[in-house]
Amino acid sequence: MSRGKRTLVWALLPAAAAAAIWGLRPGAESLSGCTEAHRQAATYPDYSGIVIPPNVAPLNLKVRESGRKFCLRLACQAGPPVEVVSANANIAIPLAQWRRLLQANAGGELRMDIYVEGEGGWTHFDTVRNRIAAEEIDPYVVYRYLPPVYDKWGQMSLRQRDLRSFEERVLFDNQRSRDPEGRSIGGACINCHTFLNHGTDRMLLHFRPGSGSSQIPAMILVRHGRAEKVDTRVAGKGPAAAYIAWHPSGKLLAFSRNSLAQIFHTAGVEVRDVVDRDSDLGLYAVDTGQVYTVPEISRPDRLETFPTWSPDGRYLYFCSAPALADKRNLLLQYDKIQYDLVRIAYDAAAGRWGQVETVVAAARLGKSISLPQISPDGRFLMFCGHDYGSFPIFQPSSDLYMLDLSLVATPGEAAPRRLDEINSPRSDSYHTWSSNGRWVLFSSKREDGLFARLYIAHLEAGGRFDKPFVLPQRDPEFYSRCLMTYNRPELVAEPVTVSDAELARAIDSAAGSAPAAPGEPWQPLK
């Protein structure tokens, strides 16, 4: 080759490379002249007709149409459209472009056009029109990640997901986490993590030791990055605090202690069930470490559980059911127990308690009530309604209900609404409000009945929800093969700062004993 030709080749090479890059860029496909399918493309997950937060992670999806090339075109009113072309059906949307598009169009429409190239060229499927809400969702959700648990809990972790991306962090793993001295916590069960006012500086955790462990069940209280173990049992015996709620002031905790028993069905769809043989509510004064109760929330003739405070701190809501008299055959009557939603007034300044009043009677609703949660503005109270008992995740009948507290003139007369727009024929349960009250994230087994996934739903100003959508994952096929379940999600505004070593250290430490209670002594369960 002559020198001149070599020069020409070297000169053309960059141009050819640039042309190749230009040709391969997303959106370079010639989509004009494509045929219309006159229907929407089948995708997994289903992200059609939804309202999304402007700060949510990309809605990566798999196109369930046959073809050899796939294109997703995302367009809004402002900004250039985003086009993703893929040789396989899994569409991964570039995070930066997605963010730019959503941020420029908060409150606007997001149009999703799917094109599939087959033997006869490109086919365009009907445009999917979604809406980008103006309100953001809290950036993090903390949840338990575990296999469907029957009796053993040897594989369980507490995780934090950044909703704005796909970043997931293991906060605590009951197999892998070690204390600073390298000791394992021996497969303890960790659950019921609770945060104060959507922050993470103060959080709670309940843990039960693994079988054969010398540890005691206890509450782990985290403050300013330091964890301590609190023994909430009566005289070192019985169950520890399970479901816990922070008073908005951060100075008082209401908790339930439950004597739960697991039973198994020999026939039917759901194999598992849980019976609360006995339960009471107790209180923990955070500053003094005192554990005590008041008679109104620990009645011997009632089962009391699932405490939650109103955002103004003036009411403690909880679920209550009559205790069954026949203790010997209690387990056989598992489906006879139904919980009411009740509340009791509380004057934090004087430390005075009012009388318990029924807000929604189970008999009136025809359902047992569990997991009440009030929106941060105090207007809506959302709860689970199911056929019996207090364990909605094992009951396909569990649905989400909502009560507009601003319309409740007379407690007991309140008429909650079943949220048919977000419920499914399978268990819909544990829900968490965003700090602005416009989003609810809940767990649902709607896909198959066994594995719970997290769904996000937008609340319109009028009190109706938009169609929920599943928490997006980087790999759109992730849920189709994931054999783990998502449990107890909690939305938080900031990342959790306490380390797993610190949590393990607290779990391994000796529990601080509670000082003598000034009020009602903490009594053994009935």
Added chain:
Amino acid sequence: MDIRRPSAAIVHDAVFLAACLAYVWVGIDPRLIYHCQRPIFYTSPGFLDEFLRYPGGPADYLYALVAQAYAFAGWGAIVLTAQMAAVAALTEVYFTTLAGRALPLVRYVPALLLLSEVNLYYDRTPMALALLLGLALAILFVRLSRQWSDWAALLAAFAAMLLAAYYLAGMAIVFFAPAAAMVLIARRPTRLPGIACLLLAVALLAAAPASARGWFTDADLRRVVVWWGLYGFYALGTAMVLGGAAGTARNRGPRPAIASPRPRKWRLAAGLATALPLLGLGFVAALSYHLNGHDRNLAALDYHCSREDWPAVIDASRRLESGDFNSLTRYQVNLALYEMNRLGDDMFRFPQAGSLLPELRTDRVLPHMLRITDLCLRLGRVDDAERFGGETMVLGKYDPRIYRLMAEVNLVKGQTGVARKFLTALSYEVGSAAWARQRLRGLDRDPQLNGDANVQLLRRRMLRTDDVLPVWQRAGKPAGDMERLLLDQLDQDPSNRMAFEFLIGSYLVARDVPAIVAAMPRIKDISGPAYIGPDGRRRTPRHFQEAMAMYAGSTGQPVNIEGLDIQPETMARMAVFKRIMDQSPTREAAREAAWSNFRDSYFFYFVFGPGDYR
């Protein structure tokens, strides 16, 4: 450095590796390793991430991939032999690098120790990979130590390699650190850096995960011998070679000229010197094979049972010792007999004692949990299968065997959404992908699986009546009331042959003749090859006949049960047996007299009780 070996060494290698291949293929059988260790390897995104999170994870990941070959006897043998060859080769390079000359036959010792470890079947430690990495780093370090004069650089290289070894293969530090430290110690004038490295290596070993410390203090002596043997071999070998090299350096002088050619006597001695160590190696291999025979037989039984190769199960059971017939192995043998339609005819050819079914309780032993999940599914206790399967998932984590069972459970229950999840997960598992994809395609074609005979059979057997406090698991019987359990299944589906035969079998073993008589009328609903004679007419399994003949003989009344047929031959054999019993002066004499013709009969078992009468 010239590390070319003479042709004799190549012959040695060829012989050694050929022997290795044959030994692994025929003797050890890699399929049993695969079965016992169940190396799980998924191709799904995120699977690798799990392994990158802990020290030693990359080696575990690689081992899981390599060990997929063990699913096949031939490929497994080749892959294992290749690992032995690599270890032998690297060992030779290592010592050659240290000593400057080849050390004959020494290279085979670690490979042989590794073969002993492979013989253990259950040990999932990626020993060969860790050893290879440790040796490779040690060789690299030895070479660096000769080229670099800067102590700081050497120490930094040591630290970096130590960390790399620890992260990549965990226990690789056991092979790398002492060798590297000794190389540094051997360097003069100062020994301090070398001693510091040695202390660092020991400290790291002490601070390493418990599993690392456990290598040397395991409860299984056979394992400890392998680990200490490997550690001692390299540590002592390095010390000896370095010590020898130092001595040679001090007494350096002209090497004596090698006389040419050596006399015949010398050649004979050299031949013996080669043959004796090889024979020694062969002896160790044979001893190791012998010591692990018990594990091998049990593994073979479980392997064939999991593959539902029922004749092979029976064949493997013949190699078991009497003491090996525990509740699980007994059940496996009886299950094989049931599946081969021979339970009612041949069960007393095998040791029987106690219940025919393993205890239905949550255990921490994975094979037990897998087996009882499978048992519940076969019987039609599908919700129980789901429950025990769920517990097994926690125990076995990503074990595809339990995923398969759970997929089947959910297919039978009609929960195809859940079944699809399990099948999709399995479609990413190397060993199960083909099966899972085929099952998924079947589900696409026939969503309700109406054409699947096995699913239909199990749906017929599936318990429909809910019982939240299972009567078979009362406080007094935590492991379950098996009799009630089987009767429940027969009430659900009177044609449930498994429930019927295991029920009668349990009564037979318990020598509870009234219970046999009470349950026998259910035989009219039971069908299958065991109930059809060669002439095409209905027949009754031999042991059932024998029990009912004994009942008829003791009451003096004919037995008239629909579907039951006691053949005249059975009555005649009973008469002969009775005559032997009557005529023998002692129980021992009677036993001896009846042994050859009756030891596989129910008559014999009934009189002499549980025992191994093979």
